[in-house]
Amino acid sequence: MAGDSRNDERGTRPVRIANCSGGQMEPGWQMRKQCELGPIDFVTGDWLAENNIAQEAAAMDAGKSEGFKPNSWQALQLSMDVIAKKGIKVIINGGALGPQNLAKRCQELIDEKGYDLNVAYVSGDNIVSRVRSSLKDRGKLPDSFIDMSGRNHEDAKFTADEILASTAYIGARAIVKGLENGADIIICGRVADASPIIGAAWWWFGWSDTDYDRLAGAFLTGHIIECSAYASGSNFSGFNRFPLETFIDSGFPIAEVEKDGSCVITKHKGTGGMVTEETVKCQFLYEIQGNVYLNSDVKAILDHVEIHQEGKDRVRFSNIKGRPPPPTTKLAIFFQGGYEAQSLANFAGYSSRRKYKLYETQIRQRLKEMNLSDAFDILEFQVVGSPKPNPHYMMESTTYTRIFAQAKKPEPLSALKLLLADNTQQKPSGLHWAQDMRTADPKSFYVYYPCIMPQDEIEEAVHLLEKGGKTKQTIPVTRPPGPNVNCGLFTDRPEIWEWFRSFLTLDRMKKLIGADWKDDFKIERVEFPTIFAVHFVVYGILGRGVSSSTLLDNRGKGFTDYIRAKHVDVPKKFVDAGWTWEEQDDFQDASYDGKGF
Template identity: 70%
Template sequence: MVSALQHRRPRDERGTRPVRIANCSGGQMEPGWQMRKQASLGPVDFITGDWLAENNLAQEQAAIEAGTGEGFKINAWQALQQSMDVIAEKGIKVIIDGGGLNPQAMAVRCQELIDKHNYDLTVAFVSGDNIVGQVKNTLKEQGSLPTTFQDINNNAHKDLNLTADEVLACNAYIGARGILKGLENGADLIICGRVADASPVIGAAWWWYGWSDTDYDRLAGAFLAGHLIECSAYVSGSNFSGFHRFPLERFIDSGFPIAEVEQDGTCTITKHPGTNGMVTEETVKCQFLYEIQGNMYLNSDVKALLDNVKVEQVGEDRVRFSGIVGRPPPPTTKLAIYYKGGFESQNLSNAAGYATRKKYVLYEKQIRARMAEQGLSDAFTVLDFQVVGSPRPNPSFQLEATTYFRIFAQASTPGPLAALKLLLADETMQHFSGLHWSQDLRTADPKSFYVYYPCIVSQDEIEEAVHILGPGGKITKSIQCTRPPAYEAIEQRDSYDTANPVPLESFGSTVSMPLGNIALGRSGDKGSNINCGLFVDRPEIWEWFRSFLTLEKMKDLIGKDWKDEYRLERVEFPNIFAVHFVIYGILGRGVSSSTLLDNRGKGFTDYIRAKHVEIPEKFLPWTWKEDE
C-alpha cells in the first residue's frame, strides 16, 4: 500500500502541471469524513469545500443570538478536525467557505489544533463579506435599503418595510483576491465566509499559475471549473437525470470530484479511481447547466461568457471542459440580506382514492368557514391550499391511490398559526370521507423563518482582507486586497428563440412520449427564479430540439404553474446541444419563504421531462424509457 507520505505534493511542481483541486462539500450537511476521503484516496494539491447556501447565514446568526452557535458551520469544522493530520502529512492546501459569519473563530480553532499537534501548517481567514453594520445603519438613517442596492428579485419584495432589528445578516459574495493573497503569504488553510461558490477554485488556480488579474479567459475557465465541482458529487453521479440508464448500485456513495485546471484555464473533471458514481459528458453537462444565469455568468473577479462551451470525454471518468471566454467583472457583486420573516406552518392531511378532488374542495370550504367564524380570514400573510399528487386509477395497493393536502401558512406572529392548528383539531370528526394524518404533526406548530433578499452592492465599497494567524491564534499579518483593475457594465441578458428554426413537420411522423425519453437536464434556484437546462445527446436530434423548445413551448410545458407575472429567458449552447431557460419570479420570495413544496426548484426539470410531447419517430432508436 502507498503511504500518505509518498503522495505528498512537491511545492516545486507549482505551475509545471495541471493543478488538482478536489471538492469535499456542496452544502451545510455534508459530513466531515468526505474531506478525509478526498485527502486520502489519491494525490491532490488543494481541497475546497462549500458549506454555505442562501439561508445558512441567517441560521447561524439566529444560533448566535440564541447562544447555541459560534457563527461557523459545525460540519466544516468537523471536516478539518478529521483531516488535519493527512492534510499536514501530504502538504495539501485547503480553502473553504465554512467560516460563515465568524471565519476568525474557526481559524483560531484550527490554530489550536495545529499548536496541539505541532503541524507544519499556516492558517488564515478572509474578511470583508460581512457588511451587516453598514446595511443596518442605512436602514436606521433612511428607513430603507441603500439606494445603491437594487432589487433583482422580480418585485418579490416590493412591499418590504424592514427595520434594522429585523435584519439578521448581510453578506457580499466576494471573489478570490483574499484567497490569493493568503496563498501568496504562505497560508495552507484559508477559512472564508461568504465568498462566491467558485472563488476557492479560482484562487487556487490563480496562485498556482501566477496569473494576472486581467487574464480573463484563464480566470473564467477556473470560474467554471469551480462551478462544476462546488456541488460535490452533483458532477460525478448524484442528482443525475440519466441515472435510470445504469445499474442503480453505481450511484451508491458516489465519489466526489476533482478538477485538473490547466495553464489556459481549461479543465478536466475526474474523481479518485475506485470510487463509485461516474464522470461523463452527461453528468458534466447537467452540472454546467445548473444554476447558471443564462449565457453570461458573473463573479467578482471575472465575467464568463458561456456560448461556446465544449464538453468532451477523454477517458474513463475524465471529461475535458473548455470554450469559456472571460471579460472584466461587473462593478457590483451580489449582496445577500437575510431578515426575520415571521412564522410559518404546514398542516398535512391525506386522502385515498375515490372522489379525491371533491374531498379536498370540501375540506378547504370547511376550513375557510371556520376561519371566518373565528376572525382568522385576514390573519395570515400567506395562506395556500395545495393538493400534492394525483391518485392512480384502478390502484393495486392503497399508497397508489393516496395523495395529500398541504395547508401552508405564514404570519407575522405565531398566534394565527397556533389558532389554525386548534381549528383543524376542532374539525377532527367533521371531515371528508377517509381523511387520515401522518403520525408526526410537528409541522403544524409555528416556527420562525428567514427571508433571503438578493441585492447588489458596489465592489469598491467592500473592504476585503486576509489575516494570517500564528501560535495561540494571534493575527501576525493582515493584508488588504485591491479591487479589480477594470470593470465592465452588465449588459442586457440575451434571450431568443432559434434564429432559423426548422419546420417541425419536416421531421416526419411523430409519437407521443415523455420529453425525458430523449432529453436530460437539471434545474435549481437563484432567489425567486428557477433556471432549467435541457439537452439531447446526438447532433441528429439537435435541430429538431432547438426548433421545438421555444419560449412559448416552455410556457406551455410549465402548464398551470405559469403566471403572466413571470418572465422567461432562453439561450442556446449549440456545442453541447442544450437549451437553457430562466423563469423569473416562479419561486416567490425563494428558499425558506417560498410557498412551493419544491421551494428550490430542484425537481422542476424532471417535471418538464415528464410532459408528453410529439417526438419524431425517426428518433425512436435513440430514446430511453423511465424504467430502463
C-alpha cells in the same frame, strides 16, 4: 512536511483540486476521503447557501453558535493529520458568519498537535452593520444598492431591527493574497461558490487579474465541482439508463486545472459514480445565468464551451472565454419574516378533489367564524398527487393536502392547528394523518432579499494567524475600478439537435410549465450548440425563495425533472430510428406491494 515538494512543482503541471462539500449537511469524512484516496494539491469545500446564512445568524443571536458551519469544523478535525502529512492546502467557505472563530479553532488544533501549518481567514463579506445603520438612520438601504427586480426597492419592507444578516459575494483575491503570504488553510465566509477553486488555480499558475480567459476557465471549473458529487453521478437525470449500484456512493469530483484555464474533471479511482460528458453537462447547466455568467473576478462567456470524454471518468472541459468582471456583486439580505407552519393530511379512495374542496371549505369557514380569515399573510391549500383509478393497493389511491400558512405572529398558526384537531370528527371520508404533527407548530422563518452593490465598497482583507490564535498580519485587498430556477436540457444525438432547439422555444417552455405558469414570471433562454443544449432561467417562480417560499419544492430542485416528465410529440423518424425511450413505471408492476423496493 512530507508534502512540501508539491510547492516545487507549482505552475509546472496541472493543479489537482478536490472538492469535498456542496452543502451544509455534507459530512466531514468526505474531506478525509478526498485527502486520503489519491494525490491532490488542494481540497475545497462549499457549505453555504442563502438560507443557512440566516440560520447561522439566528443561532448566533440565541447564543448557540460561533457563526461557522459545524460540519466544516468536523471535516477539518478529521482531516488535519493527513492535510499536514501530505502538504495539502485547504480553502473552504465554512466560516460563514464566523470565519475568524473557525480559523482560531484550527490554530488551536494545529498548536496542540504540533503541525507545521499556517492558518488565515478572509473578511469583508459581512456588511450587516452597514445595512442596519442605513435603515436606522435613513429608513432605507444605501443609495448605491441596486434592486435586481428594477422596482427601486419597493419590496424592501423591513426595519433595522428585523435584519438578521447581510453578506456580499466576494471573489478570490483575498484567497490568492493569503496563499502568496504562506497560508495553508484559508477559512472564508460568503465568497462566491467557485472562488476557492479560482483562488487555488490563480495562485498555482501566478495569473494576473487580467488573464480573463484563464480566470473564466477556473470559474467554470469551480462551478462544475462546487456541488460535490453532482458532477460525478449524483443528481444525474440520466441515472435510469445505468445499474442503480453505480450511484449508491458516488465519489466526489477532482478538477485538474491547466495553465490556460481548461481542465479535466475526474475522481479518485475505485470510487462510485461516474464522470461522463453527460454528468458534466448536467452540472454545467445547473444554476448558470445564461450564456454570460458573472463572478466577482471575471465575466465568463459560455457560447463555445466544449465538453469531451478523454477516458474512463475523465472529461475535458474547455473553451470558456473571459471578459472583465462586473463593477457590482450580489448582496444577500436576510430579515425576520414571521412564523410559518404546515399541516399534512392524507386522503384515500375516490372523489379526492371533492374531498379536498370540502376540507378546505370547512377550514376556511371555521377561520371566518373565529375572525381569523385575515390573520394570515399566506394560507394555501395545496394538493399533491393524483390517485390511480382502480388501485390494487392503498398507497396507489392515497394523495395528500398540504396546508401552508404564514403570519407575522405565532398565535394564528397555533389557532389553526387547534382548529384542525377540532374538525377531526367532521372530516370528509378517507382523511387520515401521520402520527407526528410537529410540522403544524409555528416556527420562525427568514426572508431572502437579493440586490446588487458596488464591489469597490467592500473592504476585503485576509488575516494570517500566529501560534496562539492572534492575528499576525492583515492584508487589505484592492480591486480594479435572487429567486429563480434553472432548467438545462440537452440531447445526446446531433441528428435531433435542429428539431430540439426549434421545439424548445420560450412559448413552449411556458406551455410545459403548465398550470404553474403566471404572467408575471419571466424567462431567459440560451442555446449551447456545441453540446446540443438549451438552457432556461425562470424568474419569479420561487416567490421569495428558499425558507420563505410557499412551494413544496422551495429550491427548484425538482423543476427540471417535472419538465422532463411531460409527454410531447416528436417526429416519427426519431421513433423509427429507436432514439426515444419509454418510461417503465415501477407502479405498473403488479408484484409491487407498496412497502418498499
